[in-house]
Amino acid sequence: MTVPQDSVPPLLELNSLSLAFGGLLALSEIDLRIGDREIVSLIGPNGAGKTTVFNVITGVYRPSDGDVRFAGHSIVGRPPHRVAQLGIARTFQSLRLFLNMSVIENVMAATYGHTRATPPESILRLPWARREERQVRALAEDVLSFFGQRLAGYRWDQPAYSLSYANRRRLEIARALATNPKLLLLDEPAAGMNPAETREVTELIARLRDERGVAICVIEHDMHVVAGCSDRVVALDHGVKVAEGDFDEVANDPAVVEAYLGRDPEALAGP
Amino acid sequence: MSIDTPPPPASPQPAGPQVGADEWVARQQQRREYLPGGFGQMQRAIDGVGWWPRLAAAAVAGLALPLIGLGGFQLQVGIDALVVALLAIGLNIVVGWAGLLDLGYVAFFGFGAYGFALLSSSQIGRHGIHLPAIASLPIVMIAAAALGLIVGWPSRRLFGDYLAIVTLFFGEAFVAFTNNVAPSKLGGPNGIINVDPINSFGHSVTSNEGYYYLLVVLVVGTMAVLRLLETSRTGRAWRAVREDSLAAGAMTIPVNRVKLMAFAFGAMVAALAGTIFAAQQISVFPTDFDTPFLIVIYAGLILGGAGSIAGAATGALVVMVIYDGLLRSPTDSAYLFYGMILLTMVVKLRPWRRLYLILAATAAFGFAAHSIAAAISPSAVAGGSQSTGWIADALRDWVIVPANPQTIGNWGFVLLICLLIALVQIKGAWRTVLLVPTIYLASFVWETRLVAEPAITRQIMIGAILIVMMNARPQGLLGARRVETPQ
Numbered sequence: 007m008t009v010p011q012d013s014v015p016p017l018l019e020l021n022s023l024s025l026a027f028g029g030l031l032a033l034s035e036i037d038l039r040i041g042d043r044e045i046v047s048l049i050g051p052n053g054a055g056k057t058t059v060f061n062v063i064t065g066v067y068r069p070s071d072g073d074v075r076f077a078g079h080s081i082v083g084r085p086p087h088r089v090a091q092l093g094i095a096r097t098f099q100s101l102r103l104f105l106n107m108s109v110i111e112n113v114m115a116a117t118y119g120h121t122r123a124t125p126p127e128s129i130l131r132l133p134w135a136r137r138e139e140r141q142v143r144a145l146a147e148d149v150l151s152f153f154g155q156r157l158a159g160y161r162w163d164q165p166a167y168s169l170s171y172a173n174r175r176r177l178e179i180a181r182a183l184a185t186n187p188k189l190l191l192l193d194e195p196a197a198g199m200n201p202a203e204t205r206e207v208t209e210l211i212a213r214l215r216d217e218r219g220v221a222i223c224v225i226e227h228d229m230h231v232v233a234g235c236s237d238r239v240v241a242l243d244h245g246v247k248v249a250e251g252d253f254d255e256v257a258n259d260p261a262v263v264e265a266y267l268g269r270d271p272e273a274l275a276g277p
Numbered sequence: 278m279s280i281d282t283p284p285p286p287a288s289p290q291p292a293g294p295q296v297g298a299d300e301w302v303a304r305q306q307q308r309r310e311y312l313p314g315g316f317g318q319m320q321r322a323i324d325g326v327g328w329w330p331r332l333a334a335a336a337v338a339g340l341a342l343p344l345i346g347l348g349g350f351q352l353q354v355g356i357d358a359l360v361v362a363l364l365a366i367g368l369n370i371v372v373g374w375a376g377l378l379d380l381g382y383v384a385f386f387g388f389g390a391y392g393f394a395l396l397s398s399s400q401i402g403r404h405g406i407h408l409p410a411i412a413s414l415p416i417v418m419i420a421a422a423a424l425g426l427i428v429g430w431p432s433r434r435l436f437g438d439y440l441a442i443v444t445l446f447f448g449e450a451f452v453a454f455t456n457n458v459a460p461s462k463l464g465g466p467n468g469i470i471n472v473d474p475i476n477s478f479g480h481s482v483t484s485n486e487g488y489y490y491l492l493v494v495l496v497v498g499t500m501a502v503l504r505l506l507e508t509s510r511t512g513r514a515w516r517a518v519r520e521d522s523l524a525a526g527a528m529t530i531p532v533n534r535v536k537l538m539a540f541a542f543g544a545m546v547a548a549l550a551g552t553i554f555a556a557q558q559i560s561v562f563p564t565d566f567d568t569p570f571l572i573v574i575y576a577g578l579i580l581g582g583a584g585s586i587a588g589a590a591t592g593a594l595v596v597m598v599i600y601d602g603l604l605r606s607p608t609d610s611a612y613l614f615y616g617m618i619l620l621t622m623v624v625k626l627r628p629w630r631r632l633y634l635i636l637a638a639t640a641a642f643g644f645a646a647h648s649i650a651a652a653i654s655p656s657a658v659a660g661g662s663q664s665t666g667w668i669a670d671a672l673r674d675w676v677i678v679p680a681n682p683q684t685i686g687n688w689g690f691v692l693l694i695c696l697l698i699a700l701v702q703i704k705g706a707w708r709t710v711l712l713v714p715t716i717y718l719a720s721f722v723w724e725t726r727l728v729a730e731p732a733i734t735r736q737i738m739i740g741a742i743l744i745v746m747m748n749a750r751p752q753g754l755l756g757a758r759r760v761e762t763p764q
Contacts, residue, residue, distance in 0.1 A: 106520055123510055129509070
């Protein structure tokens with residue numbers, strides 16, 4: 007798939023984004039475009055800077071150079087909760103659920119930025135506060151139902167720590183969906199899952215796009231997932247974008263092969 | 278690099294039995310939370326009732342308590358306990374929900390008390406300010422909320438021990454401030470005296486009964502308000518920030534603002550408690566708001582279960598009734614001391630014959646030790662038990678109390694600590710054997726020294742209760758079990 011070049015700005019646009027921690031250049035002049043309802047995979051070896059890209063997009067880190075534009079507006083310097091309110095939701099590689107809250111509360115908490123009831127209004131249970139609370143509850147039930155039996159109703163009032171590992175990953179995605187995102191950043195959604203669950207993740211990513219209408223950027227090491235769901239693949243190595251294109255192009259790109267496997271010793275020895 | 282053909286899509290999971298088994302396992306955990314047998318059924322029945330009937334029942338019980346005839350001292354204990362309960366409920370917002378370790382909390386209590394005292398006494402101006410409570414209470418509470426924001430603002434990015442040390446400094450600064458700044462207005466160490474009672478529309482609360490009822494109403498009302506807040510978006514945001522502030526930020530929650538709100542709400546509740554405290558005491562002194570009092574509030578919150586409103590209130594009432602009520606009179610504290618030892622043994626010692634064996638051995642050990650000591654020197658058993666009533670009669674020929682118990686009692690205390698440490702380390706039959714002299718020595722130390730030093734004994738007893746509690750039930754009396762969350 008080609009990068010959309012028409013006048014409508016892409017949903018997310020990284021323009022020569024760089025990030026330095028002191029002398030260490032974590033990201034170097036990254037360019038990336040994600041269109042509406044597009045699924046882009048971010049691959050690369052450990053330490054390539056994939057999660058750092060997510061952290062810069064969501065406002066955890068401020069880039070040292072370059073621009074992040076979302077729906078045509080620069081979002082550099084906005085605090086994380088503002089970025090999330092604009093419509094960029096994320097999951098975390100090391101799960102970061104609200105473990106001691108119930109499953110449904112985890113999801114309901116993520117609607118904070120889109121609800122308005124002030125503490126006095128909530129305490130007095132004013133009509134609009136009650137209506138808003140009902141809407142929040144309905145939204146939470148809706149996003150949890152997206153996962154079918156996996157997060158079925160009897161689990162809703164149980165604490166999140168009682169969930170299995172795979173279900174915790176699903177709950178993180180459900181929680182991200184509750185922020186009503188236009189762009190979903192998934193950080194290794196299939197990490198630690200067995201092959202059957204991995205297939206399920208692949209289908210889930212496609213369903214998220216088709217049924218929820220979100221664009222998705224997914225960091226993943228499992229090439230089955232990457233091959234199964236991506237419109238486009240971007241490969242990073244040492245903070246530099248080394249390849250971009252569809253899966254087969256990127257998978258056969260010499261720079262990518264080198265990043266993962268090192269240089270061919272015979273080629274190095276050379277004639 | 279290439280890849281095989283993508284694997285075939287997952288076959289649809291057979292619904293039904295698998296999920297059912299899953300559900301059974303998931304519910305098993307819930308079932309385990311309940312005690313077995315009749316107690317468990319009682320727990321279930323109580324859990325089945327909504328929160329407000331339970332709160333109403335507690336309110337009715339609290340209001341009915343003076344009808345059975347509380348004496349002046351008991352009523353004062355009740356008032357103090359309710360003030361601490363109100364403080365613990367407020368502290369629960371900051372510590373239990375938002376997860377901010379605030380060690381300056383007691384300063385907001387002091388601010389409320391001093392604020393009310395200044396607005397309801399002759400301290401300021403020629404004739405003083407004598408606002409009715411209906412005006413001064415909101416003023417003081419809103420000012421306290423503003424102070425909470427001012428304190429919270431510079432420390433909004435801190436958490437854990439960093440926040441603790443900053444807020445502790447603030448708490449100490451408040452005491453130093455009231456001691457030293459503007460003595461003509463704040464009174465310095467002499468405090469402010471002749472504070473008006475709570476008064477509005479020509480009525481004023483002057484009796485202790487009145488303050489007791491007022492406090493029951495305020496505590497129950499605050500609990501209801503906070504319960505409604507807990508289940509709202511604000512309450513969820515507080516708990517989300519406690520669990521994982523980075524994830525909370527990524528989920529549209531403005532972390533710093535939510536933290537500041539917790540500070541402000543906690544400060545408001547503390548200031549409310551302060552106003553009632555000042556009015557009931559008719560005076561305020563800087564020492565009322567020092568760190569030892571903060572520790573009592575924390576003890577109540579932790580004992581009851583941080584994160585639970587009912588837990589905070591219950592824990593504070595239990596701690597204060599033990600601390601202030603029972604541990605002042607030697608007889609009452611003897612009931613508590615021996616009762617706790619007996620209860621722990623009944624709960625912990627299995628099988629039953631081991632319990633009976635140890636009880637019989639301890640009794641025999643005591644009578645033997647007493648008669649040997651009496652045979653050697655009559656003065657070794659010349660002292661009497663400090664407590665009165667049947668418990669003193671029962672102990673007369675059992676526990677050794679020398680005529681001059683101070684030095685030997687101190688050594689006994691040191692030995693008791695060593696024995697307790699040994700008891701924890703030793704396993705098996707020797708532990709049972711060692712238990713007998715340990716229990717006896719504990720009674721000896723109690724009768725010779727601890728009962729004579731109630732101020733120190735109170736602290737030791739509260740500490741012991743907390744240690745036992747943290748081992749038996751780390752989540753507190755009414756708290757929910759929690760797992761540690763990585764930050």
